[in-house]
Amino acid sequence: MTIPIVPKLLRAHLSDLAANNARIDGRSQWEGRNLEVEHSVLPRAEGSARVRMGDTIVLAGVKFQIMQPYPDRPNQGGLMCSADVRPIAGRNWEAGPPSPEAIELGRVVDRGIRESGCIDVDSLCIIPGEKAWQVILDLFAVSDDGNLFDAFALAGIAALRNATVPAERFEVGEDYALPVSKTPIMCSYHKVGGRFVYDACSREELGGDERIHITLGDDDNVHSLQKGLKGIFSAEEFAEIMTNAQERTKELRKILDSM
């Protein structure tokens, strides 16, 4: 990813807005952008979802492979999550091997889903020591207008909940819906003009400082945290966004449950 030049004017403008409790696109501090979630959007994937948050659009596709279980875990399948931000998603994303930014994105989203235990890897075993399912979640950015993290995480869990294990095609039984026992949800906060805001757009990311990602499970259990970029935050600031994340993840989980 090329690092764009941050105009001093943009930073100054964002500071002025923050001082007046306003944001560059007219939202309030904790307000998210317009959200759309769709299921079954990719005909060749065993599960898929499209998420749109404002002008940020991402896709998630689930594929299955049969793997040999690892020798130390003969009864377990695997979950693999990979994120790719290709040049189609924005002028600052470039072709080539995944950039550190794209790798961080994939790994943070992966941790939230994996650590929540929403996919029971023991249930993915077909023949102990010989055959097990590997679930592969591929996240794909179509349009990056900021906060790819939350969009990827939401599309990822929505696609997993939509997935069918293609047992018939692999001749190991009948197709069945992939069991997903929990719904981890990520909320991201960026410090813009000296205060944290929820769901930053690309201009806020560009002229902002550090960001914090929180993934919460069904019972508000914390499954992954990540602080990114340069910046310092206080315990009070963190407590405030954690409180907000508890409310917001519940709202988002309700949206997924209603689909």
Add this chain to the structure above:
Amino acid sequence: MGGYGDVQMIDENGLRMDGRSPGDIREVTIETGVIPVADGSCRMTWGTNEAIVGVYGPMEAHPRKIQRQDRAVLDVAYNMAPFSTTDRIRPGFNRRSREISKVTKDALESVVLLELYPRSKIRVTIEILSAEAGTRCVGLTAASVALADAGIPMTDLVVSVASGKINDVVVCDLNKEEDNYGEADLPMGILPNSGELVFLQMDGDLSQEEFKQAWDYNMDAAQVVHGLMVEALKGGDSQ
């Protein structure tokens, strides 16, 4: 081609497995402006094929060594998303996608008025989200719509269509099964206003007469698809 199997793919009425006549193409839909942050974009479905194309530029070409003093450079990348096929594709470039990127670039460079933008770069990214035979044609056609959507001057749009042969019958626009078991494939990139070509490939086995028939099918199909492209660019949704 996949093989010269005994699979019967034309029924006694001369219809194909999906009910099409030999000269019919699959259903095509075209949408522009699908990537809000891009300068131009296009989403095209063609049967179960789906491609999205993003165009960025003209913009600064860097590093400077890639700049051309008399024209813009066109950066074209064709890629199949990991979830676009039955078996997952490992991300990253492979020889096939490199070749298709190159021939697509060669085709588009033939129509884009690059000399209007010296020292700059125009980036065209083709992503196949769902594949069902003929993705290179869908990618090239959608790329020309996305370039037009970005307002980049071109001498003409490019319509790319393939015809081939199954069970010794020449047919237009092969689907997946026909492509797997077919005996020939002839993809062409056509300038619909002049009938000239900017892209041509072929593999398989065609007699001179069969070749002429496949060529004519492609020319006819190009006119049909061109109508949908113009409609999409003029603002209406095409179906």
